[in-house]
Amino acid sequence: MTARNAFYAQSGGVTAVINASACGVIETARAHRDEIANVYAGRNGIIGALTEDLIDTSQETDADIAALRYTPSGAFGSCRYKLKGFDQNRAEYERLLEVFKAHDIGYFFYNGGGDSQDTSNKVAEFARAAGYPLTAVGIPKTVDNDLPITDNCPGFGSVAKYVAVSIREAGYDVASMAKTSTKVFVMEVMGRHAGWIAAAGGLAADKPGAAPHIILFPEIVFDETAFLAKVKASVDNFGYCAIVVSEGLRNADGKFVAEAGSRDAFGHAQLGGVGPVIAKLIKDQLGYKYHWAVADYLQRAARHIASKTDVEQAYALGRAAVEFALDGKNAVMPTIVRESDSPYQWRIGETALANVANVEKKMPAEYITEDGFGITEACRRYLAPLIQGEDYPPYIDGLPAYVELRNVAVPKKLGTTFQV
């Protein structure tokens, strides 16, 4: 059998550990040079494939590839670009095969969320129908933790750890200040459709009275009266109130609270996120001095406080993807299978891409407490293992020594261009 090349691309919002999956893919491919000649990475994701802008990863040293394991972000560039269906844009699929043929790509590894798994599945189908020999394997990634079947999604555990650590630290801070100053702290976190990230904040509340005292989920319609009563009770009982709010919080009309908050004199929606809206509501109604934070990209990029479990799983899924491909498994995705909660034991499983594509895993109702402001013990059992362990990057001069790859382009072979 002649070795063929592999294509690897990163898709959608990047995470603290997507490069750990890339590391798993490339290191495993390098260990099987008889079957995989080279890994070509798409520059800026699938766009790199469409425009024949491929990165020759063989130009990177083993040390630099190893450093991907502790480097956040997408080392080859990612993109927000969803391939349409065959009927809407067949030309994109034809172009992909044209590029793959030109560069003898026999393996397609696509590292992303639900949309990306759908794309991988379509690419596999298209190649099969076209008679082009291609093995397509998806690699899960999303901080939103919303893929079905897999126990969790790489990237989520590290965001979860960041959020839990941060709200614990801020909670300690506010508790110190509450007597004469700030009594309420609001931390806005990601998760527009699902409350997994907000829920992770609840891990910090390991005893009665500990922060966070309230979590606001996108799954629960915002009940202002009940919320304010709970804030007041927290301040009365514990002296302060620490709140984690999901950016996706909605009111009874189904509108994002961030947008419903207020409009300026020109009718423009409020600039701020939901964090400041909630903070100001508390100030207006209860009079407490407040502070708020919006973590935004800091939370998903925070490799310095990544979960060791998350890093290990991200790497293992990248490795498994290559192993699956070498076993001839097509149109599949490796998954994490949980075997026990405590101690947390897991193994790699697999599922057909068709099972994953475009299915969104929501928070189960039994993970949210009856009052809608906290997480249950069942939720804690699910989440707790995912933030276990620290996996610090190396530091130089007080800063994490993240790698930047050379990202040398593969010479183009096609005379044609493609407009994306």
Place this chain on the structure above:
Amino acid sequence: MTARNAFYAQSGGVTAVINASACGVIETARAHRDEIANVYAGRNGIIGALTEDLIDTSQETDADIAALRYTPSGAFGSCRYKLKGFDQNRAEYERLLEVFKAHDIGYFFYNGGGDSQDTSNKVAEFARAAGYPLTAVGIPKTVDNDLPITDNCPGFGSVAKYVAVSIREAGYDVASMAKTSTKVFVMEVMGRHAGWIAAAGGLAADKPGAAPHIILFPEIVFDETAFLAKVKASVDNFGYCAIVVSEGLRNADGKFVAEAGSRDAFGHAQLGGVGPVIAKLIKDQLGYKYHWAVADYLQRAARHIASKTDVEQAYALGRAAVEFALDGKNAVMPTIVRESDSPYQWRIGETALANVANVEKKMPAEYITEDGFGITEACRRYLAPLIQGEDYPPYIDGLPAYVELRNVAVPKKLGTTFQV
């Protein structure tokens, strides 16, 4: 000589390492029980002294006191409460002496910023004038880094490290996404009057093109035209632009840009901070997709990424304060004296409280680049040592195992109350 008691209190905004100073005070006092019988901490700072609400630190185990070294926030509670001058409120000073006499307090340790050093100095003067034997020693603390004489202020180095690490990580993230999505990232940091914290972000930019590309200082009047040109140049040259903005950024009228941004239909100032205002300006004028973060308390509470240098200095200053007091030094503050930049060598020095009280150390002009958007090599030489080294807290179940003290009250001896 009969051993007398010490009073210790934390003042103003807390930090990631103020408890390390408390640890230095208490551990050193415990090593000199023949001279210092017990350390009484003020519950919620100086308010605890005024209201005779003292915490008996002898009730804490050695292990719990040792754990203060890695626990952020103020373990005994802090307060925002400035003692007035003698002429305006002599009753406060009389009350302090009344409480100190009742509890045989011979040593006064006050851990705070410029205001607190002023308070310590006044307490020392008042006791001397009243003929009450009291040794008052200040301990520096402030994330703002604005105390004179000392090389830097405990708390600052850790915020500096947090800001530099965070903007590096977010910069990597945005670089990955910039091709098809977010091109501009704005991170708002603390520092209403001085740009030290914003400047620290510049440490992450260790090579041409690295984030942050722009720093907005409170010392430099916001020049919208020059700023937008620089944002555009950064996107043109590097594909993206990462910005650190101080909350204290002002426009040519001297108004905070955060407030000048816009007002809602009722004339209320915009809720958000300066971060979202700057981000929206870029969107409106240049059209780039943006994200923004406001770190707020997360930055000063982030003990998980504290600077080892900062922790060591905070502890050493607490220890030195006790040693100074035992040497009979009154109305002084231990300082950090820098002996060399690289390798960073420092020792403990001392200064009279009168030299520190109410003097604000600004960023020198030569620390800001000529265009006003970056830091100079001189600034980098000053800042770089302060973020050196990591000093991770212990973790349990994936979260930092910070200590909560028992904080048992000392029985009151006075029948009187005091209204603060």
